[in-house]
Amino acid sequence: MIEGHGDDIYRYDDLVKVNFSGNVYQHSDFSALKRHLMEHFDLLSNYPEPQPRSLEKFIAFKEGISPESVLVTNGATEAIYLIAQLYHGSASIIPQPTFSEYADACRIHHHIISYENTDDLTQLPHDRVYWICNPNNPSGNVLMKGFLDYLVRRSPRYTFVVDQSYEGYTLEPLLVAREMNGVPNLLLLHSFSKTYGIPGLRLGYVTGHPNTIQLLRTLRQPWAVNSMAIEAGKYLLKKGKPVIADLKAYLEETERLRKGLRQIEGVRVFETKTNYMLCELEHVTATDLKYYLIHEHGLLIRDCANFYGLSNHFFRVAAQQPEENDLLVAAIREYLADFQK
Numbered sequence: 499m500i501e502g503h504g505d506d507i508y509r510y511d512d513l514v515k516v517n518f519s520g521n522v523y524q525h526s527d528f529s530a531l532k533r534h535l536m537e538h539f540d541l542l543s544n545y546p547e548p549q550p551r552s553l554e555k556f557i558a559f560k561e562g563i564s565p566e567s568v569l570v571t572n573g574a575t576e577a578i579y580l581i582a583q584l585y586h587g588s589a590s591i592i593p594q595p596t597f598s599e600y601a602d603a604c605r606i607h608h609h610i611i612s613y614e615n616t617d618d619l620t621q622l623p624h625d626r627v628y629w630i631c632n633p634n635n636p637s638g639n640v641l642m643k644g645f646l647d648y649l650v651r652r653s654p655r656y657t658f659v660v661d662q663s664y665e666g667y668t669l670e671p672l673l674v675a676r677e678m679n680g681v682p683n684l685l686l687l688h689s690f691s692k693t694y695g696i697p698g699l700r701l702g703y704v705t706g707h708p709n710t711i712q713l714l715r716t717l718r719q720p721w722a723v724n725s726m727a728i729e730a731g732k733y734l735l736k737k738g739k740p741v742i743a744d745l746k747a748y749l750e751e752t753e754r755l756r757k758g759l760r761q762i763e764g765v766r767v768f769e770t771k772t773n774y775m776l777c778e779l780e781h782v783t784a785t786d787l788k789y790y791l792i793h794e795h796g797l798l799i800r801d802c803a804n805f806y807g808l809s810n811h812f813f814r815v816a817a818q819q820p821e822e823n824d825l826l827v828a829a830i831r832e833y834l835a836d837f838q839k
Contacts, residue, residue: 507798515796516822518815521635521664521774523741523748525819526695534733541725548720553731557703560735562676566708569715570731572722574663574689574702575599580714581627581659581685581704582607588657589622592629594807595636597661600629601806613806627657632672633664636802636814638770640670647673650684663689663702666740667772669749675705682707694734695741699727748773752817758827759815764834774816776802784813787833795829 507514517524550570558565571577582590582603590609592600604611612622633640650658665672665688678684690701701723704714742748752773759777760767766778779787784801791797803810817823 510792510798513792513796514798516818516825517798518818518822518826519798519800520697521667521772521814521816522692522697523667523695523773523816526741528695531696531730531733531738535726535730538726538729541729544725546721546723546725546728549715549718550723550728550731553723553728554703556732556735561705563679563705564708567675567679567705567711568703569705569711569718570701570703570723570728571718572702572727573691573697573700574661574687574704575700576718576722577685577687577702577704577714578659578661579603579606580717582609583717584710584713585609585627585657589626590629591622591626595802595805596629596631597635598805600631600659600661604629624655626655627659629659629661631661631663633662633668633670633772635664636774636800636805636808636812637768637776638772638774640668640672640771643671643673647678650678650681654683657683657685659685659687661687663687663692664772666693666742667745667774669745670771679705680707682710685710690731690734693740694738696730696734699730700724701727701731742773748817751820751823754820755815755817755823755827758823759830762827762831762834765830774814777813777815779811779813782834783810785810787813787830790833791826791829794833795825797826797829799826 507517507519553570554568555565557568557570578599586607588609589612590604591612594613601611610622646660660673662672673686675686678686685704685706688703688705691697756767756770756775759765764780768776784803788799788801791799800814802808802812802814815826
């Protein structure tokens with residue numbers, strides 16, 4: 499895993515007042531989940547299921563597919579590394595910029611990696627794995643469902659790994675597990691961490707053809723998913739709600755934040771279909787801006803310099819509450835105004 503990956507709030511102790519760095523919604527009410535887990539605290543006295551089959555059955559029922567088509571993992575990240583291990587030594591196509599763990603996992607398992615350069619594609623073996631983050635991180639772009647469906651079905655020789663971890667953060671139509679269940683060359687990644695706002699519990703799952711899922715099962719370590727995560731997953735599927743109560747309103751606030759940032763001279767803000775957006779600074783570095791925001795205002799942003807293909811002028815933010823978003827816009831405007839004097 500590369501240094502600086504993901505939310506690095508742990509670096510700043512009590513400095514952070516508002517976290518714009520992580521893409522997971524920050525204003526959830528976990529009181530009911532907390533009570534439920536406290537009532538089941540005795541689970542910590544015993545080992546969890548070696549394979550979290552009970553949760554897989556819950557997910558299968560929700561998705562309308564067979565339990566043999568579901569593999570619950572320690573976050574979607576474990577699924578990424580298991581898939582890279584399954585296709586050890588393959589050629590992997592990873593369009594950039596995107597989530598760094600795909601390339602990290604592929605390097606560990608000796609893949610030939612292409613970042614979708616034309617020259618590379620003409621020289622790579624015909625048996626390939628395509629890694630597609632949709633919605634994409636860090637850009638917030640979303641590929642059309644119909645396009646992906648067509649691409650997967652017309653290319654049976656290729657394996658497609660479509661990471662839909664942020665499926666709960668967009669209104670755009672995405673691939674559905676029960677509609678794609680019979681397609682042997684597709685694996686869909688899903689994230690409880692994102693959908694329910696619980697990244698600290700590390701809970702995700704992958705859906706796909708039973709034959710491929712079974713191969714993945716043979717590679718994973720026992721007890722990879724802890725008891726509390728399994729219990730939380732079952733509770734959330736039965737009684738929980740998505741982390742964002744009103745996604746339409748939240749995305750409208752995201753667009754308001756984007757427009758506010760676009761009005762600042764020296765800031766370019768890219769379009770997004772999610773709650774997070776990629777920004778580019780014209781004259782200053784994201785590292786310097788991040789330092790200023792955290793130390794002067796207690797606001798944490800994501801420096802995107804370690805995304806392949808992005809420079810140290812790029813940063814990412816996720817929308818928060820309106821008053822918090824206004825603080826961010828004002829603070830960035832203040833910093834750039836002082837810089838331009």
